[in-house]
Amino acid sequence: MMKNLQLSLFILLVFSLVSLTTVAQSVKVQGIVKDENGFLPFATIKIGRTSNNADAKGLYGIYLSAGVPVTLKISSAGYQTLLVNLPAIQRDTTINWKLEKIQNDLDEVVVSATRRPEQLRNITSSVTVISRKKLENEIAINPDLTAILANQVPGIAPSAQSGSNVGQNLRGRPMLVMIDGVSQSSPLRNAEVDLRSIDPSVLQQVEVVKGATAIYGNGAAGGLVNYITLVPDTAQKFAGKTDISYNGSLVKLKNSAGGRISQMFYGKTNKFDYVLSGVAEQTGEYRDAKGDIVGPNYSLGETDSYNAFAKIGYQPTKNQRLQLVYNFYSSLQHSNYTLINGNLATGQKATGKLGAPAGIPTGNQYNHNLHFSYKLDSLFLKTSLTADAYYENREDVFYVSAGRFDGGDGQSLAHNDKKGARIFLQTPIIDHLPVTANLAYGLDFLRDKTSQPLVDGRVWVPTMDMTNLAPFVQADVNLFRNLIFKTGFRYEHVNIDVDDYQTLRITGANGATVTPSINVTGGALKYNTALFNAGFKYNKLPLFSPFVSYSQGFSVMDIGLALRDARASSIDKINTDAVRVNNYELGFESSFKGLKLTASAYRSTSKLGIEVVYDPATTLYNTNRSPENIYGYELAANFIITPSLNISGSYSYTEGKRDVNGNGKYNDPEDLYLNGRRISAPKITGSINYLPLRVLDLTLNYTGIMKRDRFEKNATSGIYNGNEGVVEPYNLFSFAAGFRVNKNTRLSLGIDNLFNEDYFPARAQWFMQPGFYSKGRGRAVNLGLSVRY
Incomplete structure (x- = not known):
């Protein structure tokens, strides 16, 4: 019995030493993910197949093996993905990351084409996106949405500078106008006044999907x-x-x-x-x-x-x-x-x-x-x-x-x-x-x-x-x-x-x-x-x-x-x-x-x-x-x-x-x-x-x-x-x-x-x-x- 007890204590000691060694070989990397305006919430930090997310204040924390170089992938919808080759780190470290907004229209994220967030480059039809920046430029000239759409979207007919959008079709056919996917149009009696349904100042972007x-x-x-x-x-x-x-x-x-x-x-x-x-x-x-x-x-x-x-x-x-x-x-x-x-x-x-x-x-x-x-x-x-x-x-x-x-x-x-x-x-x-x-x-x-x-x-x-x-x-x-x-x-x-x-x-x-x-x-x-x-x-x-x-x-x-x-x-x-x-x-x-x-x-x-x-x-x-x-x-x-x-x-x-x-x-x-x-x-x-x-x-x-x-x-x-x-x-x-x-x-x-x-x-x-x-x-x-x- 004494031998069994000694053997059990020896095994417990070995496992404890292994655990302590493992902890000693792990380091924590933490910090804040930001953009040009401040904290960027819920960004994803990925190492291989393991993913972690920043919280609502942009704070993140991940554990790495000490002394082992790794590649980090920091991403968020609408931002350029950041790939970082991180050198061998020996101790807990604080590193902040800054992501840049996507400027390439082909990489913009849209939801209208498939009813879920998706990069524009993966859409199999014509889509035009009017970004927040373009909206702000247009509002500085004229906040009328019928004019903004006519100026920014190929295929949409000219604006009549009017409260009615009669004749302002999309590729020759009536279009469905929505706010966050909720229809503002009625096919039962197309009054053709639906383009002016909201003020452009409260819009993040406008997505136009063309064709039936x-x-x-x-x-x-x-x-x-x-x-x-x-x-x-x-x-x-x-x-x-x-x-x-x-x-x-x-x-x-x-x-x-x-x-x-x-x-x-x-x-x-x-x-x-x-x-x-x-x-x-x-x-x-x-x-x-x-x-x-x-x-x-x-x-x-x-x-x-x-x-x-x-x-x-x-x-x-x-x-x-x-x-x-x-x-x-x-x-x-x-x-x-x-x-x-x-x-x-x-x-x-x-x-x-x-x-x-x-x-x-x-x-x-x-x-x-x-x-x-x-x-x-x-x-x-x-x-x-x-x-x-x-x-x-x-x-x-x-x-x-x-x-x-x-x-x-x-x-x-x-x-x-x-x-x-x-x-x-x-x-x-x-x-x-x-x-x-x-x-x-x-x-x-x-x-x-x-x-x-x-x-x-x-x-x-x-x-x-x-x-x-x-x-x-x-x-x-x-x-x-x-x-x-x-x-x-x-x-x-x-x-x-x-x-x-x-x-x-x-x-x-x-x-x-x-x-x-x-x-x-x-x-x-x-x-x-x-x-x-x-x-x-x-x-x-x-x-x-x-x-x-x-x-x-x-x-x-x-x-x-x-x-x-x-x-x-x-x-x-x-x-x-x-x-x-x-x-x-x-x-x-x-x-x-x-x-x-x-x-x-x-x-x-x-x-x-x-x-x-x-x-x-x-x-x-x-x-x-x-x-x-x-x-x-x-x-x-x-x-x-x-x-x-x-x-x-x-x-x-x-x-x-x-x-x-x-x-x-x-x-x-x-x-x-x-x-x-x-x-x-x-x-x-x-x-x-x-x-x-x-x-x-x-x-x-x-x-x-x-x-x-x-x-x-x-x-x-x-x-x-x-x-x-x-x-x-x-x-x-x-x-x-x-x-x-x-x-x-x-x-x-x-x-x-x-x-x-x-x-x-x-x-x-x-x-x-x-x-x-x-x-x-x-x-x-x-x-x-x-x-x-």
């Missing part, structure tokens, strides 16, 4: 615009930012002055992070290049805009996050001018005269968004889960139509009420090089109630109650780190209930009946369709990274337009068939030293159309359902000449025709080009950014709209029909300068329409409506002060 997409389903026939809201860029408990600006005309200053103030607070404390923001903006009179009032129909002159935003995040554990976001936006025109119609035959512009406009103020009365999300990593089999629920409620006010409704005036409202819930899961199937594969799957549910009554309570478009349920599955495979394959399937089940209603009698200028009032029996409209997508990309050669993709899109067309113009006694006799779009795209990305180039060509087809065409006989707009073929190409380049000088540019061309006789061909004499409401004129953009001093940055932007002439004049009137006017070219330049007074204070100067171009915006030219035949805004200035603390 099955990822988000109903409504994304032309692609999507996703406004990604801010995340705190500091690890401090409390930080803030105040922006104040003055804007006005440089052609005629009187009564054109306006102002804007934005107050933001943000920070992180323990497991919570937050962003709180309020914006108030008022514009003065808009003046054209001659100093005359810009026609007040939907003008952004004399407009009051407000935005309230709150985002609260809570991270109970490293792999969980709860987030609540609320956004309120309102933008109404309080004009002191009544409209003077333009003359389409003589080219006389529309303008205004002092007087009280008819009706209530036009614009976005309100837009409420409430969005709750929950994210969990490593649920099972390394599966990640994202579940969210949302609510959106908005009301938009349109202009007064004189003498149109039953012999009298009428002003309509668009009501949109959405409730939805989604579940999204992702499971790694293969996680061993040279092959990795992931499977994403889930279910989307949406309840959308849309209507368009008149202000006085009369029903123009009845309430449409849509229930949309859509299961989906997406897979992506990465072969040998360079060949990427993505594919997916989505099934749309849509049910739309419409009550019995009565159409309004529509009258002409002489009071005669154009369309009579009809009692329409309602009912249920049902749609079931399967959508498929697939894409390849090869990334091995930076000089040439080609991609090819095929994706289907789906939209229940503009049902509200068909219902309000019904000439049948039952909705089952009205053509309300949904539109199914097939999108084909081929392109490449190229990177050589400081030059980055992207190019793509695309084709979009559908057996049914959604073109709004003008009927000269009734003076009404109807929806044409002929098959459509849209095609085009885009080029974009960015060249970093020196660290302080950068130039970029793009060219986009879109064209489309409809198969009027339905024989599957588009070159017959009776086949027609799609009109200006759908197809924009070719567009060129350019930008030069120069930093002559570390505290001074200068930007010169250019947007050029080229000519499009596809239609003949009306033989009776001698002018072009509505939506078919010739677009004559025009060239716009803008300038922005920023001067950093100190670390926390910045002054900005922005000049829009730098050379005071006298022009009609593209929409004014093709729309061919006397009330909208207005000139563009002349030279205007924006002076700003920004203070961080």
